[in-house]
Amino acid sequence: MSDFIKITEQPSTYRHLEKMTIAELLTKMNNEDKTVPLAVEKAIPQIEKLVAVLADKMLAGGRLFYIGAGTSGRLAVVDASECPPTFGVPYGLVIALIAGGDEAITKAVENAEDDSQKGWDDLQQYNITDKDVVIGIAASGTTPYVIGALEECKRHGIITGSITNNPGSPLATVADFPIEVEVGPEFVTGSTRMKSGTSQKLVLNMISTSVMIQLGRVEDNKMVNMQLTNEKLIDRGTKMIMEKLDLADYEKAKGLLLQFGSVKKAVENAGAKG
Template structure:
């Protein structure tokens, strides 16, 4: 039996008090960070391989089902507004399509051919990268996508919570954050999902820094999609150039991003 399907270390959950349940869940969550830390060499290898591909026009695809697919889509959808890149740079795919983001699509993840078929809509090249996400490490939708990716000389990686999984067999780089049995037996939306979220954050944040989308520690390419971000961008320009608030805001709104505003002002 896989680790993610192993029996919970806790029993008679329905008999515990709310406080006991919360303390126990938190105790299990504490195991996630050390598990993710052990995967840093593999994450480093992936980012190091993906960054130069992206600089040549490559894209990063997340492929998953259920919670794993949703987390991939979440991470991908946050990159454009945060770093001012297009929605076609990091792309998340989920078994069952967009409907499955909110509602489970029965048996979609069991179709091994469908993952690759969904990817074909994007006209893949050898500069692209496929990252399969599955806590179990054996989801057919994801495994099939990784198999075909490698057959077509496309970099393939995986994020899983089980060692030596079927996914890992078909991945050039396997990121295995082994967090142990879930608090509720088999409920991988818990520790496994938390580990996946952390790993995906690390991958894309590091990639965006490598691609020059961060200056110092600031999101200088963020999209100005709401008042909060306009105010944040204004403060960045004020700090960087020593301008008054009104002048900094006007400069930002004229040029559309902190980076463009700074570059134009310094010409």
């Protein structure tokens, strides 16, 4: 890896940011952000390969693990935590581990990402097996916590993927299904919470959403299995049932939704009775 260059750490192409007006700062940041979806687009073939194997594993009863540090770990926590309410899957099907544990979600935990053994130790707390898939996330592609975890996964026959922002990184090299999104130098030199983080969020959205569709958690374009955690979602679900059953009575549709707990189950049971 002697020729490995961290593009994410290269100097910003912009100089003297402190002398720019607010409008200039915002415009130039926005211009940089516009390049991110195009970089993600180039990685779609890599994303597709990972999603395909991940869907197969999860259909066979496996789980999805994300593992990362800092911004990458926090983005993973967000994606994993949103799967149960959005798609109605149980907590524990998509699991995110962050270097330093829960404390690191809101505070930087010193040296947590430098421990190459701790990632595997954290995975073992969940009795991980070769049924599962582990995706390591690191903008640099050099985070010891993440690389060490994926190396141990390989030794135990566990399929791995990675999301990085530098080509040819050590993390991508160890992963079975690497995803490399080259977003270039950051607006603020080395601040990978910016374009790199944005690209990771987009890729995580794509992975979890496409997998959940493969698992049958979406019908047509609707979240028919979403958890009814607030009035907005109950209202949305009620209107879905009215549409699916050609039902004009809002209160009757709402009653079915609350009785059966999801749009999918309400429609299935109403159809069976009908």
